[in-house]
Amino acid sequence: MTDQTQSISSVAPAAKARAKSPFSLSRLPDAVTGWLLSLPLALVLFFFLVLPIAMIVVVSFWGATEFSIYPAFQFDNYEFLLTSPVTYQVFFNTVKYALITWAITLVIGFTVAYFLAFHVRTLTWQIILFLLCTIPFWTSNIIRMISWIPFLGRNGIANSTLISMGVIDEPLEWLLFSDFSVILAFVHLYTLFMVVPIFNTMMRIDRSLIEAAYDNGASGLQTLTNVIIPLTKPGIMIGSIFVVTLVMGDFITVRFMSGSQKANVGRLISNDIALLQYPSAAATAVILLITVLLVISILLRYVDIRKEL
Amino acid sequence: MEKRSRSFYVLATFFALFLVFLYGPTITIAILSFQGPQGGLTFPMRGVSLHWFRDLFEQQAVGDIWGSFSRSLTLGLMVMVTTVVVSVMGGLAFRKRFPGSGAIFYLIITSLVIPSILVSLGVGLIFSQSGLAVHWSTSGFGAQLTWTLPFGLLIMFAVFNRFDKSYEEAARDQGANAWQTVRYVVLPIIAPMLIGVALFGFTLSYDEFARTLLTAGSYNTLPLEIYGMTTNVTTPVIFALGTLTTAFSFGIIGLFLAIVVILNKRRSRHGSDAGKGMV
Numbered sequence: 001m002t003d004q005t006q007s008i009s010s011v012a013p014a015a016k017a018r019a020k021s022p023f024s025l026s027r028l029p030d031a032v033t034g035w036l037l038s039l040p041l042a043l044v045l046f047f048f049l050v051l052p053i054a055m056i057v058v059v060s061f062w063g064a065t066e067f068s069i070y071p072a073f074q075f076d077n078y079e080f081l082l083t084s085p086v087t088y089q090v091f092f093n094t095v096k097y098a099l100i101t102w103a104i105t106l107v108i109g110f111t112v113a114y115f116l117a118f119h120v121r122t123l124t125w126q127i128i129l130f131l132l133c134t135i136p137f138w139t140s141n142i143i144r145m146i147s148w149i150p151f152l153g154r155n156g157i158a159n160s161t162l163i164s165m166g167v168i169d170e171p172l173e174w175l176l177f178s179d180f181s182v183i184l185a186f187v188h189l190y191t192l193f194m195v196v197p198i199f200n201t202m203m204r205i206d207r208s209l210i211e212a213a214y215d216n217g218a219s220g221l222q223t224l225t226n227v228i229i230p231l232t233k234p235g236i237m238i239g240s241i242f243v244v245t246l247v248m249g250d251f252i253t254v255r256f257m258s259g260s261q262k263a264n265v266g267r268l269i270s271n272d273i274a275l276l277q278y279p280s281a282a283a284t285a286v287i288l289l290i291t292v293l294l295v296i297s298i299l300l301r302y303v304d305i306r307k308e309l
Numbered sequence: 310m311e312k313r314s315r316s317f318y319v320l321a322t323f324f325a326l327f328l329v330f331l332y333g334p335t336i337t338i339a340i341l342s343f344q345g346p347q348g349g350l351t352f353p354m355r356g357v358s359l360h361w362f363r364d365l366f367e368q369q370a371v372g373d374i375w376g377s378f379s380r381s382l383t384l385g386l387m388v389m390v391t392t393v394v395v396s397v398m399g400g401l402a403f404r405k406r407f408p409g410s411g412a413i414f415y416l417i418i419t420s421l422v423i424p425s426i427l428v429s430l431g432v433g434l435i436f437s438q439s440g441l442a443v444h445w446s447t448s449g450f451g452a453q454l455t456w457t458l459p460f461g462l463l464i465m466f467a468v469f470n471r472f473d474k475s476y477e478e479a480a481r482d483q484g485a486n487a488w489q490t491v492r493y494v495v496l497p498i499i500a501p502m503l504i505g506v507a508l509f510g511f512t513l514s515y516d517e518f519a520r521t522l523l524t525a526g527s528y529n530t531l532p533l534e535i536y537g538m539t540t541n542v543t544t545p546v547i548f549a550l551g552t553l554t555t556a557f558s559f560g561i562i563g564l565f566l567a568i569v570v571i572l573n574k575r576r577s578r579h580g581s582d583a584g585k586g587m588v
Contacts, residue, residue: 034407041399042409044458045416048451049423052431059434112327115320129324131566136331138512139558142535143551147334150341150351157337157352188330220316241422249424252518256539269426273523278434285427296422305418309467 053289060282069278077283087268087284091291094264097179097254098247101186105243106236108187109194113235114228116195117202118210133195145185145256152176152184177259185257190246194239201235201308202228237303241296248292265291335555342548350545361549374534374550381531384445385515388453392461392510393503395454400465401491421459425519428452433523448524453514460513461506468502501569508565512558 063072081087112133120126136144151157152175159171174180205228213223251266265288272281341348345356365374403410432452436443443449472495480494496503518532525533531554538547 030405031407034402034405034410037398037402038407038410038413040395041402041417041458041462042413044395044451044454045413045420048428048432048455049416049420052428052435053423055434055438056427056431108327111320111323115324119317119320132328133331135559135562136335138508138516138562139335139555140516140532140535140551142516142518142532142539143338143555144335146535146539146547146551147338150337151334153351155351160352188334191327191331245422245424249426251426252536266424266426269430270522273430278430281430282434285424285430288424289427292422292424293419296418306414306466309463309470 056282056285056289059279060286062279062282064277064279067276069276077280078287080280081283081287090263090265090268093262094248094266097183097186097250097264098244100183101190101247102240102243104183104187105191105194106240108191109198109239110232110236112191112195113199113202113232116199117205118228130199133192137192141189142252142256144189145253148181148185148188148257149176152181177257177261179258179262182254182257182262185253186247186250189253190243193242193246194236197238197242197308198232198235201232205231234303234308237299238305238308241299244295244299245292248295249288338548339552339555342545342552344545344548348545350543350548361544361546362553364544364546365549365553373529374531377529377531377534378554380445380528381515384450384453384530385511387446387450388457388514389507389510391450391454392457393507395458396461396465396506397496397499397503399458399462400469401495403462403466404469417459417462420455421463423455425456425517426522428455428520429523436524443524443526445521445525445528445530448526449521449530452520452524453517456517456520457510457513460509464502464506464509465499468499472499501572504565504569504572508562512561515558515561 059069060077061073061075062069063074063076064070116126116129116133120129149156153159154171154173154176156175158175159168162168163171209227209231210223213227218226248264249266251264251270254262254264254267255270265284269281269284269288272278272284341351341354342361343357343359344354344361345358346360348355403414429452432448433443436448441447476494476498477490480490485493516532517530518536521530521533529537535547535550535554538550
């Protein structure tokens, strides 16, 4: 609301009623109204986001014995972390999972969103098919991981089908508890985080732009690469932010789908936690957080989230 | 209507395969949960029975499933109500810029992208270091809000970006005060979207694992209980549990979607008396 409308409404009869009411938000300055309304939000974020992050940073300098942790200011945790070859290997693995999953979910997500936005003709069907893509998001990730077991196991559906088709003689061992199964699960869990924002941006593309491209003699492919993809970039960026951060911060998918045989940073943290080595876990968490925020700040250069909502 | 191009059929096939990929595994474990008593974790089916579902209802068989279910349900409802209320207030606040709104906005984005295990670890550390006991209804509740609130708020931001302010101006012109405008004009208009926020709030809480891991204390929520089972249960009972809880989720989703459809229908029936000559 602009100042202008406010000054108009202040001369309206409504003003009298408002002035009489004992509790009136509109009598307060805008800033105070904003603060009051966002107070619960700010409180939750302060106590359960800012404070925990601060706590992790503080504890990352603490020391630990086998059974307890004690306040200190030492760089031992970071020193150990940054000089250990395991750390670099695990970070490499984390980035590898993130990049591969990102590439696959982008291709699948873009194709699915493109089909929904440009090839499904009625809004009703668009909504129905879109909902079909998003419903799994509201169900349990753990159950969805568990549900791959009958497929990928040694005697699972994939192996027995391939054997009966004569493609292979012996069961493939790398289907379950491998990088393959980890990435498969990531793609399965997170592709819809690509579909939703890309579809959302595509639906807002002015259809006449596409007609104009055709009228000027562009082929379907040229329209796709010169018109649709550039206009879809904000959606692609938002989807990428979701997928990359979810994969980088994950520990449970890697643990479950690799049968504890593969590691990423999240698992490094959760292993330290299991051993009650909180300071060491906190130091790893700080490094992970810095990495994730760096990636996000790079991606955010290409998209203004507030504008896309 | 113009003829479908060949690329339509290619893309439609791709989409269909994507849906199979998305739902296939879930449907498979739904089938396998009806294994006979001798059956294993994969095909072939050795008979068809309700054996594994019956197992779930025998308390001693596997952990405290029903206790954890009722905790997850309660927590989900708590998170749902809080998410709706806080998101609506936040959405209203963010319609105007105010000092600090930019900072809060970036905190919301941070909350969305921060690895869940960090929230879990941080909240757990704060509680343990200040001598408080972690409990699903306190530390677990707060940790889950950091995941559900960003979704609720982003939905509300999107809703208010599209909100036609002339409705409010009309209400004010007719003498409504600020509270009356929100209560009788704004809230009814955004009601279907609030159902959406509620759906996010409940289901994301009901299924949350990582943020509850170190903040739930000695009483597990359902996802934690299920995860515990994966390490020591090797029978289809885990499929039966998975099928039941997924069916429950589908039921909840269906319920919320039905409410949205009904609200929209009622609105189109009662919303406008234009052209009906009711004057």
